Structures are given as C-alpha cells and as structure tokens.
Amino acid sequence: MPSSAAAATELARIAASFGRLFYVRSRANAWPDRVAVTRGKRTDFCVGDEVDVRLIGADQAVIESLRPRRTALQRSDRWRSKLLAANVDQAGIVVAGDPPFSEALLMRMLIALESAGIGAALIANKSDLVEAARAIAGRIATYRALGYEVFEIAAGARPREARERLGPWLAGRTTLLIGQSGMGKSTLVNTLVPDADLRTQAISAALSSGRHTTTFSRMFDVPDEVARDARIVDTPGFQSFGLAHLSESQRMHAMREFVPLLGRCRFNNCRHHDEPGCAIREAASRGEIDALRYRLYLRIEDDAD
Ligand SMILES: Nc1nc2c(ncn2[C@@H]2O[C@H](COP(=O)(O)OP(=O)(O)O)[C@@H](O)[C@H]2O)c(=O)[nH]1
Ligand SMILES: [Mg+2]
Ligand SMILES: [Zn+2]
The missing domain is CATH 2.40.50.140 (Nucleic acid-binding proteins)
Structure with a gap:
C-alpha cells in the first residue's frame, strides 16, 4: 500500500x-x-x-x-464470549423496584466490570414508585456500603432531575449503561439524549435495514446542556450475563468484601463453600459480610462448574 x-x-x-x-x-x-x-x-x-x-x-x-483498548467488557457462556464495549470509562447499572431487579444479575455485571477495571455505579430508577423503591432500599444500601456510588432517579417521571443528578458524573467520560430489561434503561437514554430514537433509526437503517433496533449497542453523544464532553453506550437489556471468560480467582477478587479475607481461609485453594475454616463463610455467618451476596456468589460458582 x-x-x-x-x-x-x-x-x-x-x-x-x-x-x-x-x-x-x-x-x-x-x-x-x-x-x-x-x-x-x-x-x-x-x-x-x-x-x-x-x-x-x-x-x-x-x-x-x-488502536489499543483501554478497557474491554465481555460477557460469555461456555462456548463463546462476546465483547460488549471497549474504552468505556465507567458503567451505570440500571436497577428498579418494579419489576424487582435480579440481584444475581446485578452481581454478575459488577463482577465483569470489576474484573475489567471499569468503575460501576448503580442507577436506582423509578424512585417515584415509593413502595417499590422502599422494597429495594435495604439492598441498595448494601451496595452503597460496599463503596458503589448510587444515583436515585426517576428517568420517566422526573427527567430534569435525572439529568441534573447524572450530568456531573457523565461529564468528560464515556459511560456504559447496562441493565436487565424493564428497569427503564431506554427511558433513561431518551432522557439524556432526546433524539436517541431518531439516531437509532438512522443507524439501524444504515446497518441492518430495519431489523430490531434494540439488539445492538450504540454510542451517543450526550448534549452539552446535559453533560459536557460525555458519551453514553446503550446496550440491549440483559436477562443473563455469563462470566465464563473469567477465572474463579478473578470472580472472587471482584467480590469487594471478600478481598480483605482472601488468604485467611484454612485451605489456600478454598472455594468458600463448606470447607472447614473458611474465613468468608464464617464472616457471612457472623453478619460481617452480606449473607445474600455470599449465597448468590456460591450460586454463580455452581453455574460456572
Ligand atoms: N414509574 C416509573 N416508570 C418508569 C420510569 N422510567 C421508566 N419507566 C417505565 O418502565 C418500563 C420499562 O422502561 P424501558 O425504558 O422500556 O426499560 P428497559 O427495558 O430497561 O429499556 C416502561 O413502562 C417505562 O415507562 C420511572 O422513572 N418511573
Ligand atoms: Mg430498552
Ligand atoms: Zn474460604
């Protein structure tokens, strides 16, 4: 050439x-x-x-x-792994109380993000649904205590407030928005990028001539009035999120509350199930680490076997 x-x-x-x-x-x-x-x-x-x-x-x-990727987020099953997005600086996981979010799915997303070195925040949507929001408040507090930033918003019911709360966090960065279907992610994208649907139609027409528009990820520039120099990547809604591309060690190190205890189990190959002298199980039974996250972690490992 x-x-x-x-x-x-x-x-x-x-x-x-x-x-x-x-x-x-x-x-x-x-x-x-x-x-x-x-x-x-x-x-x-x-x-x-x-x-x-x-x-x-x-x-x-x-x-x-x-160009070399700064970050790369994958999901996978046993047979194939799929690259979801590259070079995102951070991710917002959209959750809500109605329908209730799946904490197992949230944990899987957090483990994948944590392992990819991508910071994550929870975006607790539909805060206008007072009863539903109250029902998940305890679980959300657990994630706050773990150090995850939490934004409580109502993307559909109070869009201006949602833009104001998220604007400073979005500014200057590329943010991946992910979540289980039904949590309000599309509503949020439209709140942040008012012409997102039109732009999606244009992309869809150019790439796929009218196939389902929500089955592929898209990057949008966020208007300056909402956040300066900000981009969001909208992903399809997930119902599952496989972690087979990660090792067991990576998965356990992505459990933030486990990290200070790793290495304190009696056996150095401890899988934290029912091994004697498991520091993690003992911490969970004493309430020092969250018992539900511990149980869901064991289930994630069972699925991986
Ligand atoms: N009450 C309430 N409903 C909302 C809010 N945001 C989205 N929804 C509704 O939640 C449902 C799912 O929203 P959608 O954006 O399609 O969710 P997605 O599947 O995550 O993209 C729709 O019926 C929305 O109208 C909100 O702030 N409050
Ligand atoms: Mg959607
Ligand atoms: Zn252990």
Missing part, C-alpha cells in the same frame, strides 16, 4: 456494530457518521473501539487498524 494512502486515515470511534458492518464517528467531528466495513475477515471490533479509517466516497469508510 502506498504510504501516501496510509497517511490519509482518520481517527474514529465505532458507534455501533451489526454483523460485519460498523457505524463510525469522527473523533474530531470532521465528518458525519459513516458506515464502515473491515478489511479481510477481521470483524472482532465493537462499540467504543478507536480505529483508523479510510474515507471512501461521500459516505463510506474502511477500517484500517485498531
């Missing part, structure tokens, strides 16, 4: 991907978003990836190379 052509690439972010097609956004805001293809068979790019692209004609591009 001639070097003059190689010099003609531009830095872009992948704003959406669908199969072998990508939607790329200029880092310098130098041109409107374009559809991009990859060279050869390489398709392992994902939303958030920073890539060098060559512009082709009026509205197309070719991805020439991938």
Whole structure:
C-alpha cells in the first residue's frame, strides 16, 4: 500500500456494530457518521473501539487498524464470549423496584466490570414508585456500603432531575449503561439524549435495514446542556450475563468484601463453600459480610462448574 494512502486515515470511534458492518464517528467531528466495513475477515471490533479509517466516497469508510483498548467488557457462556464495549470509562447499572431487579444479575455485571477495571455505579430508577423503591432500599444500601456510588432517579417521571443528578458524573467520560430489561434503561437514554430514537433509526437503517433496533449497542453523544464532553453506550437489556471468560480467582477478587479475607481461609485453594475454616463463610455467618451476596456468589460458582 502506498504510504501516501496510509497517511490519509482518520481517527474514529465505532458507534455501533451489526454483523460485519460498523457505524463510525469522527473523533474530531470532521465528518458525519459513516458506515464502515473491515478489511479481510477481521470483524472482532465493537462499540467504543478507536480505529483508523479510510474515507471512501461521500459516505463510506474502511477500517484500517485498531488502536489499543483501554478497557474491554465481555460477557460469555461456555462456548463463546462476546465483547460488549471497549474504552468505556465507567458503567451505570440500571436497577428498579418494579419489576424487582435480579440481584444475581446485578452481581454478575459488577463482577465483569470489576474484573475489567471499569468503575460501576448503580442507577436506582423509578424512585417515584415509593413502595417499590422502599422494597429495594435495604439492598441498595448494601451496595452503597460496599463503596458503589448510587444515583436515585426517576428517568420517566422526573427527567430534569435525572439529568441534573447524572450530568456531573457523565461529564468528560464515556459511560456504559447496562441493565436487565424493564428497569427503564431506554427511558433513561431518551432522557439524556432526546433524539436517541431518531439516531437509532438512522443507524439501524444504515446497518441492518430495519431489523430490531434494540439488539445492538450504540454510542451517543450526550448534549452539552446535559453533560459536557460525555458519551453514553446503550446496550440491549440483559436477562443473563455469563462470566465464563473469567477465572474463579478473578470472580472472587471482584467480590469487594471478600478481598480483605482472601488468604485467611484454612485451605489456600478454598472455594468458600463448606470447607472447614473458611474465613468468608464464617464472616457471612457472623453478619460481617452480606449473607445474600455470599449465597448468590456460591450460586454463580455452581453455574460456572
Ligand atoms: N414509574 C416509573 N416508570 C418508569 C420510569 N422510567 C421508566 N419507566 C417505565 O418502565 C418500563 C420499562 O422502561 P424501558 O425504558 O422500556 O426499560 P428497559 O427495558 O430497561 O429499556 C416502561 O413502562 C417505562 O415507562 C420511572 O422513572 N418511573
Ligand atoms: Mg430498552
Ligand atoms: Zn474460604
């Protein structure tokens, strides 16, 4: 390839991907978003990836190379693992009291994020549903005590307040929004990015000609009035979140309250089930670590076996 052509690439972010097609956004805001293809068979790019692209004609591009990823979030089952997003700075996990959120799913997301070195906050939505919010308040307090930031909002019922509460946290960063379906994540995205639906339709039309618009992740620029220099990555709602790409050691180290106790069990290969002298089980039975999280951790490990 001639070097003059190689010099003609531009830095872009992948704003959406669908199969072998990508939607790329200029880092310098130098041109409107374009559809991009990859060279050869390489398709392992994902939303958030920073890539060098060559512009082709009026509205197309070719991805020439991938810049190193600062972060990469995966989920997996035994057979395959899927890259969900790259280069996100932090994540907001949307939970709510109605329908009640699954704490097992929340823990799985937190373990994946923690292992990927991505800070997480809980976004407790639907705070206008007073009874439902009260029902989960104790569980939310557990996560606050573990050091997770918690935002209580009502994205649908009090959108302005939601924007004000989240704005400073979003500013200057790329934030992944994830959650179980029904928690109000789409409502939140529309609250933060008022034209998100229109933009999604445009991406959808460009990439997939009208297939389900919520089955792929998308990156949106948040308007400056809401947060300066902020991007959000909206992911599809999850009903499961496999952790097979992580080792058992990574999973146990992602349990924040376990960390000071690891190494204090009688056996150094302790799995914290019913081994004698298990410091973690004993701490849970004394109420020093949260008993429900301990039980759910054992269930996550059972599923992994
Ligand atoms: N009461 C209440 N309902 C909400 C709020 N935000 C979203 N919802 C409702 O929760 C349901 C699921 O919302 P949606 O955004 O589709 O959730 P998603 O599946 O997480 O994307 C919808 O019926 C929303 O109207 C809120 O702040 N308060
Ligand atoms: Mg949704
Ligand atoms: Zn143990």
